[in-house]
Amino acid sequence: MTIDGQDHAPAGDGSGETGPTEPTAEAVELFGDALPRARQYADLLAGPGREQGVIGPRELPRIWDRHLVNSAYVGRVVPPASTVLDVGSGAGLPGIPLALARPDLTVTLLEPMARRVAWLEEVVATLGLEVVVRRGRAEERETRRACGEFDVVTARAVAPIGRLATWTMPLVRAGGRLAALKGASAHDEVRRDAVDLRAAGAGDVEVVTCGAGDATTHIVVVHRTERRTAAGSGPGAGRRGRGRKDRSS
Numbered sequence: 001m002t003i004d005g006q007d008h009a010p011a012g013d014g015s016g017e018t019g020p021t022e023p024t025a026e027a028v029e030l031f032g033d034a035l036p037r038a039r040q041y042a043d044l045l046a047g048p049g050r051e052q053g054v055i056g057p058r059e060l061p062r063i064w065d066r067h068l069v070n071s072a073y074v075g076r077v078v079p080p081a082s083t084v085l086d087v088g089s090g091a092g093l094p095g096i097p098l099a100l101a102r103p104d105l106t107v108t109l110l111e112p113m114a115r116r117v118a119w120l121e122e123v124v125a126t127l128g129l130e131v132v133v134r135r136g137r138a139e140e141r142e143t144r145r146a147c148g149e150f151d152v153v154t155a156r157a158v159a160p161i162g163r164l165a166t167w168t169m170p171l172v173r174a175g176g177r178l179a180a181l182k183g184a185s186a187h188d189e190v191r192r193d194a195v196d197l198r199a200a201g202a203g204d205v206e207v208v209t210c211g212a213g214d215a216t217t218h219i220v221v222v223h224r225t226e227r228r229t230a231a232g233s234g235p236g237a238g239r240r241g242r243g244r245k246d247r248s249s
């Protein structure tokens with residue numbers, strides 16, 4: 001499915017009938033000790049998640065590869081002990097699999113829709129994760145004020161890379177990065193949106209490809225320049241993400 005110029009299917013797409021499959025070998029490797037909780041998350045998506053419409057039934061047979069494993073791969077570009085903001089988390093992707101696979105990280109989920117925020121809060125509580133859930137839009141002044149800055153901002157199927165960088169660079173600390181999970185359009189998007197990326201304060205941009213088959217993800221890593229540009233000088237500038245200190249939602 002193509003959403004906003006992207007070819008990642010969001011959790012919420014489809015109308016098939018079968019339930020979740022067993023974890024793949026990649027899932028076993030990526031989630032390690034957290035595999036039972038990853039399985040619990042897959043079951044939550046397949047049960048109440050499906051009932052509440054956060055994931056479409058057609059996604060259930062490919063939930064491990066296309067959603068959990070694909071999401072957990074983003075950990076490959078996240079430095080140890082980072083603070084992470086997952087923008088447009090929706091059903092919890094990639095933020096929940098990332099938090100499960102990488103307990104060294106401090107993860108905050110950002111989502112504007114009340115119904116999805118309630119879902120995320122329920123998932124976090126059920127899985128016993130130390131993850132903060134916030135309601136808001138990435139580009140809003142209030143979000144920047146409340147959240148501060150993070151080492152890494154992640155996003156999957158939220159917006160084309162240029163717009164995403166414009167929204168999120170003010171939420172990335174100097175020297176930090178945006179890691180956007182994309183489909184096969186990743187290189188084309190980077191070329192097409194080069195001007196927007198520079199204007200947003202992007203330095204180096206690289207595309208890191210992980211996985212195979214349905215699990216394949218092309219992660220666009222946008223490194224933020226050390227100096228603030230006009231686009232990155234919002235109210236949140238200069239303050240580090242509060243995820244580590246403030247765990248209220």
Ligand SMILES: C[S@@+](CC[C@H](N)C(=O)[O-])C[C@H]1O[C@@H](n2cnc3c(N)ncnc32)[C@H](O)[C@@H]1O
Pocket residue numbers: 003009010011087088089090091092093094110111112113116136137138139155156157158167
């Ligand atoms: C297509 S869904 C993808 C959800 C999830 N990341 C996934 O991969 O399944 C896009 C999500 O981004 C959220 N969203 C849209 N605009 C946003 C914005 N400006 N700031 C933060 N989130 C946004 C939507 O509410 C929705 O949950």
